[in-house]
Amino acid sequence: MDFLSFFLMDFVKQLQSPTLGFLIGGMIIAALGSQLQIPESICKIIVFMLLTKIGLTGGIGIRKSNLTEMVLPAAFAVMIGILVVFIARYTLAKLPKVKTVDAIATGGLFGAVSGSTMAAALTLLEEQGIKYEAWAGALYPFMDIPALVTAIVVANIYLNKKKLRAAAYSTMQESFDKQKDPAGNRVKIWPIIQESLQGPALSAMLLGVALGLFTKPESVYQSFYDPLFRGLLSILMLVMGMEAWSRIGELRKVAQWYVVYSVVAPLLHGFIAFGLGMIAHYTTGFSLGGVVILSVIASSSSDISGPPTLRAGIPSANPSAYIGASTAIGTPVAIGLAIPLFIGLAQTLGGG
Structure with a gap:
């Protein structure tokens, strides 16, 4: 009973x-019809600064730690x-009523990572x-990257198999074994990886990692990025x-099973x-704390780089399905429920 009560109180x-x-407050004022708007350009700057700070922290940490410790978690x-x-x-x-290609794209987005959700988890870990x-x-x-690459490859294989069956090609099995896409070309992995790496979220974070790893940015980190982090978040x-x-309205356009998922x-x-x-x-x-971070990024779904990557890689998938499911419900669940849940569980297992 003490275990359960401690867990619930911490939760x-x-x-x-x-x-x-602030997340709940944003949902409330939007539900009340508030006309408050924050320019997209400002949001992009905030995201850049948050992910750069996370990258700098990681790069500095890698420089000062034993890389072998990172192998298993990675x-x-x-x-x-x-x-x-x-x-x-x-x-x-x-x-029922869920298209396979939409489900695969949704899985790709939920397998990818939300930088903002991770930033929220890091902040709460520090507060605790x-x-x-x-x-x-x-x-x-x-x-x-593996989530987005897997989703696009699996979707292309599925679409190829479906098209070849419909067309009843005599060489169906041979083409499928070669994993060709519907246009007759091989599914190319590197362009998918390259597009992910060039996305704004990963670019900002990897830049921070590189700067933290190969330079000594501690002074600007401590005087600028670290003090502003929580306010920007x-x-x-x-x-x-x-x-x-x-985004909740978008889910009305697709099967309600997306809500459950x-x-x-x-x-x-x-x-x-x-x-x-x-x-x-x-x-x-x-x-x-590292276990919590791994759990949170697994709970999160990409809100920046993932959607455009999937739009390009799986154009036949319905964005209302995978983006609506992620932004309207998945992200609030990850931030409002998963983060406190896994922090509470970690504190309980660690004895408070």
């Missing part, structure tokens, strides 16, 4: 944090990114005094709350990551 405490408060991040796509392929895609590896934020691309949470509410999937993915993270914790000393 409620997390929900009262400023970071989550491998788990890759596994989770790929696994999430296949979970959607064989669960969401099997539900929970230690984590400085390089933990650098796990981002290890999950993000609160503004972004407010914007994301308003955006989430505005958007609530269950972030928690399922997070628990899978938490379990793998605990394996790393007991075998390599990966911190409980």
Whole structure:
């Protein structure tokens, strides 16, 4: 009983944090019809600064740590990114009125990572005094890129198989074995990876990692990026709350099963990551804070680089399905429920 009461008390405490408060506040004022608008250009600057700061933290941490400590968590991040796509392929895609290609794209977006959700988790960990590896934020691309690449490849294979069956080509099996796309060309992996790396989210974060790793940016980090981090994050949470509410209408255009998936999937993915993270914790000393970060990025869904990558890679998928599911429900669940849930669980397991 003490275990459960401690967990529930800590969970409620997390929900009262400023970071989550701004997200909920944004949803409330949007629901009340507020005309408040924050220019997109300002949001882009905020996202750039937040992800650059996370990248700098990771780069500085990697420079000062033993790289072998990162191998197992990074491998788990890759596994989770790929696994999430296949979970959607064989669960969401099997539900009534859900198109398989839309389900695969949704899995890709939920397997990819939200930089803003990760930033919120880092802030809450610091507020709670929970230690984590400085390089933990650098796990981002290890999950993000494999998820997007897997989704696009799996979708192209599915579409190719479907088209060849419909056309009843005599060489159907041979073409499918070669994994050609509907246009008759091989599915090329590198352009997908390149597009992901060139996206604004990963570009900003990888730039920060490189600067933190190969230069000594501690002075500008401590005087500029670190002090502004929480204030900028609160503004972004407010914007994301308003955006989430505005996207709810898009889910009316697709099967309501997306609502169920958007609530269950972030928690399922997070628990899978938490379990793998605990394996790393007991075998390599990966911190409980690091386990939380791995769980949170698994719970998150990409809100910046993922959508345009999927639009280009799977043009036949319905954006209202995967973007609506992610922004309207998936992100609020990840930030408002998954983050406090996994922080509370880590604190409980760690004895407070």
